[in-house]
Amino acid sequence: MKRSKRNSGKDVYQIVNERIMASLEKGTIPWKRPWSIMGLPKNYLSGKVYKGINLWLLLSCSYGNPYYLTFKQAESLGGKVRKGTKSIPVVYWNFVFKHKETGKKLTEQEARKLPKGLVDRRAxxxxxxxxxxxxVEGVDWKLPETSSKPSFKPIKACEDILKNAPDLPxxxxxxxxxxxxxxKDYINMPAKELFKSEGHYYQTLFHELVHSTGHQKRLDRKELWDTNGNDESxxxxxxxxxxMGASYLSNLCGIWEEAQQENSSAYIQHWLGQLKKDKRLLVESAAKAQKAVDYLTNRTD
Incomplete structure (x- = not known):
């Protein structure tokens, strides 16, 4: 476990990009997450909401609550970071001020007293x-009460698919x-109550269900199980x-909404961008998605 860093030779831009890409590869669009985590990410002690890229970095995490602390802040509360826990980077701008004529390093207060033409500011x-x-263990957290949310209401058309699909994980x-x-042939999902709507829950579940059809005992889709790294695409x-399969199933069940279309389009656009040189990709993916939907809906025609 590493303590909080303020000085590092590692490229901060690379850190940010790696985390965003990792989130996309897990199936989450950080800025269009279909489930909620009790409000926007914020520092537990100050209560301040994180802004800019930090907001998206923390939204892409898989935690059920939005509160974060530095290592030292956790220690100050008598807490201890659980062994093996990975930290999350929060980025910020640092500024250096110098006198243009003398080259002398200035404090921010000194720089403000001089005409702008005499100050060299670098970020x-x-x-x-x-x-x-x-x-963080060993702390009795005092969290605000959350407003009650209406209970989850199953959608019959979606439940019928789950009930009748063969050999579900x-x-x-x-x-x-x-x-x-x-x-291990299983699907993990956030709690139903965390989703913005029943439709978002089922669309997300359908995405994972289509993945599961690629298992070798089902449709045996090489893109799912071939992890030898020979084909990066x-x-x-x-x-x-x-x-695409999740979109087909959502339309089939009549749960397609504009917000879901936006989310799905952003996700598909990202992967098309990764494979933009392959002209056959969209047609081939559509065919495989249709085959997966036919499998899940027991269609053999």
Whole structure:
């Protein structure tokens, strides 16, 4: 476990890009997440909401609450960061001021007293690390009460698909993130109550269900199970298939909404951008998505 850093030779831009890409590869668009995490990410002690790219970095995490602390802040509360927990970078701008004529380094206060023409101001990006409070032990957290949300109402058309689809994988609700785990053939979903609407829940579940059809005991889709790294585009192809299949199923069930269309289009556009040189990609992915939908709906025609 690493303490918070304020000085590092690592490229901060690379850190940000890697986290955003990792989120996309897990099936989450950070700025269009279909489930909620009790409000926007904020610092537990100050109550201030994180802004800019930090907002998106923290929204892409899989925690069920939005509160974060630095290592030192956790210690100041008598807490201890759980062993093995990975920190999350929060970026910020740092400024250096120098006198243009003398080259003398200035404090911000000294720089403000001089005419702008005499001050050379340079900015560079730095970062420090934070941890979600769920990874901090030994603290009695005092959290605000959340307003009650109407209970989840199952949609019959969607439940019929789940009921009649052959050989569905187990669906678990252990983490606040959505993914299909091929090795153990199960789907993990955020709690139903965290989703913005029933439609968003089912669309997200359909995405993972389409992934599961690629298992070797079902449609045996190479893009899903071939992880030897020889074909870097396999993952992108599989994501396109899953999202297109989820769109087909959502339309079939009559739950398609404008917000879901926006979310799906942004996701598909991202993967098309990764594979823009492949002219056949969209047609091939559409065909595989249709085959997955036919499998899940027991259509053999």
């Amino acid at each position: 560079f990006l730095k970062y420090y690390n934070v941890f979600n409070i769920s990874d 187990e669906i678990k609700y252990g983490e606040a993130q959505a993914y299909y785990y091929p090795a 396999s993952y992108s192809r599989e994501e396109l298939t899953a999202e």
